[in-house]
Amino acid sequence: MISLSPEPSTLSERGLFSFSPVAGINRLWQLALLLFSLTCFLEIARILDPVHMHVISVALAILAISLVASRRALIFLKCGAGRVLLPLVGWFLLAYFTAPHTELSSPYIISSIQGALLFVAGAVLFAGVADFKTFFRIVAAAGLVLCTLGIVWSGTINGRFALRGGPYIDPNTFALALLGIAPIIWVSCATKPWWIRLCGFVATAVPVLLALRTASRGGLVGILAMLVVLFFLAATRIKIVMASAAVLALVIVLAFLPDSLRTRLFSVTRIASTGERQTADTVSLSSRETMLRTSLNMTIAYPLFGVGPGNFGPTIEELGKLQGQNWINLNTHNSYTQISSETGIPGLLLYLLLIGFSFKSLITAMRRTSPHGAYPNPELHRLGAGLLVSLAATCTCMLFLSEGYSVLIFLWLGLANGAKLLLPDEPKEEDEYVEVEVEPA
Numbered sequence: 001m002i003s004l005s006p007e008p009s010t011l012s013e014r015g016l017f018s019f020s021p022v023a024g025i026n027r028l029w030q031l032a033l034l035l036f037s038l039t040c041f042l043e044i045a046r047i048l049d050p051v052h053m054h055v056i057s058v059a060l061a062i063l064a065i066s067l068v069a070s071r072r073a074l075i076f077l078k079c080g081a082g083r084v085l086l087p088l089v090g091w092f093l094l095a096y097f098t099a100p101h102t103e104l105s106s107p108y109i110i111s112s113i114q115g116a117l118l119f120v121a122g123a124v125l126f127a128g129v130a131d132f133k134t135f136f137r138i139v140a141a142a143g144l145v146l147c148t149l150g151i152v153w154s155g156t157i158n159g160r161f162a163l164r165g166g167p168y169i170d171p172n173t174f175a176l177a178l179l180g181i182a183p184i185i186w187v188s189c190a191t192k193p194w195w196i197r198l199c200g201f202v203a204t205a206v207p208v209l210l211a212l213r214t215a216s217r218g219g220l221v222g223i224l225a226m227l228v229v230l231f232f233l234a235a236t237r238i239k240i241v242m243a244s245a246a247v248l249a250l251v252i253v254l255a256f257l258p259d260s261l262r263t264r265l266f267s268v269t270r271i272a273s274t275g276e277r278q279t280a281d282t283v284s285l286s287s288r289e290t291m292l293r294t295s296l297n298m299t300i301a302y303p304l305f306g307v308g309p310g311n312f313g314p315t316i317e318e319l320g321k322l323q324g325q326n327w328i329n330l331n332t333h334n335s336y337t338q339i340s341s342e343t344g345i346p347g348l349l350l351y352l353l354l355i356g357f358s359f360k361s362l363i364t365a366m367r368r369t370s371p372h373g374a375y376p377n378p379e380l381h382r383l384g385a386g387l388l389v390s391l392a393a394t395c396t397c398m399l400f401l402s403e404g405y406s407v408l409i410f411l412w413l414g415l416a417n418g419a420k421l422l423l424p425d426e427p428k429e430e431d432e433y434v435e436v437e438v439e440p441a
Contacts (some may be wrong), residue, residue, distance in 0.1 A: 013108045032066035033131065036121040037138050043118075043407055044181060045143035046166050052114050060117055067121060075124040079417040081357035082123060088350040089116050092309060093345040099308020108309035108342075108405045109126070115410030122414025123421055124328075129380045131298065132422065133188075135415075136383055140188040140203075143181030146207045150174070161174030161213035172401040178207035179226065179393040180408055187386030218400025225396035229389050288333045288400075295337035299345065306344040335398035335406075340403075351404070354413060355395060362388055362416035368423055375423055391416060 039059045067073040076082035092112050096105045099440050126132045146168075155164040161169040168174040182204050189200025213221040294316060298307060307315045332338040340348035362384055368374045369381040391412050403409065 028066045028069045029072060029125070029127075032063055032072075032121065033125045035063040035066065036118070037135060037188065038126055039063065040118065040411060041138055041142040043411070044139060044177065045145040046163075046168060047145060054115070060114055063121060064117055067117075067124070072124045073120060073419060076120045076414075076417065079123065079357065079361050081354050081413060081417050082120075084350055084353045084357060085116055085119055085195060088347070088354055089113060091347050091350055092343055095305045095308055095347060098305045101309050104311055104314055105309040111405045111407055112309070112410075115405065115407040118407060119410040119417075120416035122411055123417040126418050126422060129377060129383075129422060131285035132383055133379060133421070136184055136188050136386070138183040139181060143178075143185050143202045143207060146177065146181065146264035147203075148211060150178075160215045161210065170401075171214035172216045172218055173403065174391050174402055174407070175211040175214040175216035175222070176394060176397050176401060177213075177408060178211040179219060179222045179397055180390050180412060182207040182384040183213075183226065183389035183393070185380050190382055190386075196360060197398075216397075216400070218397040221400065222393040226389050226393045232384055233388075291330055291333050292337060295332040295341040296332065296339040299337065299348075302341070302344060304344045304346070306340065306342040309342050310439060312338060312341050313400075333400060333402060335402055335404035337403045338405040358413040358416040359388075359391065361420040362391070365419040365423060380419060382420065387412065387415055387419065 031324050039056055042056060042059075076085070089112060092109060096109050106243060126135065149163060150168075154161060155169075156162070162171040162174050186200055186204040186209070189196055189203070194287065208223060211223065247354070251394065255271055295312060298312065298315070303427050312332055316330065320356055332341060336348065336351070339351045343351075366384040369377040369384065371378075373381075394409060398404070398409070
């Protein structure tokens with residue numbers, strides 16, 4: 001006789017949604033996780049500027065040693081994005097060594113290497129959803145510290161909101177960081193009692209409003225991308241509420257923005273006509289269009305290795321001098337053409353593959369942990385949704401600013417792959433059955 005019985009799940013036995021006993025006693029792993037959390041908190045909050053980079057460099061060096069010694073470093077190669085990461089960094093290094101001004105490329109290479117290390121740590125260090133959730137809370141706390149700094153230590157550049165020092169003195173970079181942490185704050189408070197959820201909603205609104213105050217065109221488009229992703233993730237009833245609330249909120253916010261900032265934000269949707277009076281905003285928009293065309297032309301002129309990381313501005317400045325013109329050192333104002341013009345077409349393709357595979361890993365993890373997925377887990381599904389919104393906002397925002405080598409971008413991408421690596425490699429699509437032989441009586 002043959003009886004049919006489903007094979008018991010090995011999910012709990014593998015420690016996928018709880019701390020692994022082996023990892024729990026591994027002090028090197030614990031040290032690496034602690035250093036990773038500390039590094040990300042400092043990188044986001046920026047509370048130690050100007051000594052920030054020295055602290056980060058020391059923490060990352062110890063993190064790298066701990067990762068290798070804990071024998072967890074190579075796990076990231078299980079995901080497609082992980083297998084693209086090493087060729088990408090290698091190509092950046094080739095572009096660096098072939099650049100005419102390597103001293104200008106050094107900060108960008110260092111940033112990309114640090115970002116790659118955070119990518120690996122974000123992908124391999126979490127032994128379970130509990131670790132993942134704790135890290136999200138750390139990121140949310142860092143984001144709230146950043147928002148507090150934005151309120152008490154802010155300044156204005158041509159009426160635009162930014163911090164008074166550090167990298168966030170650039171309103172566009174400040175907007176990118178704010179949009180990255182806003183969804184993380186929300187999902188970190190989404191399962192608490194109602195009053196904590198209410199506080200979480202208010203706390204989430206703060207970075208979004210601060211991003212609007214920066215008058216960053218990329219920030220505005222990033223917010224729209226956030227709303228689009230949230231709309232598709234929500235249930236039908238929530239979609240109706242979201243659409244109504246979004247229109248109402250947009251009207252209210254724009255009504256209270258100064259005229260200069262409102263004009264700047266609306267300029268993203270139009271191109272100044274020839275006879276239009278030239279204002280600071282139309283000049284800025286025209287300059288961005290010129291830099292976009294220039295970066296594309298430079299990609300065509302240097303298709304293999306580009307002009308070297310960080311060398312776009314100095315290169316066009318030198319070309320201007322050769323033509324007897326005084327061109328200033330400018331950025332591409334587009335992270336993707338920044339990569340293509342400075343590291344060549346292969347560098348851009350690897351960069352896009354890294355982003356594409358990371359999105360694929362995150363969406364796969366969300367699908368498998370959904371209520372009807374192979375491994376339902378509401379916590380990981382919710383955290384993945386917040387990370388998806390964050391990635392959509394930052395990758396869209398990057399269309400309007402030169403942040404291709406940003407450490408934070410690599411961090412979000414690493415976390416996206418980390419969510420998938422918490423799951424088994426091959427989820428069961430259907431129950432498996434085993435044959436049981438029974439001896440005749």
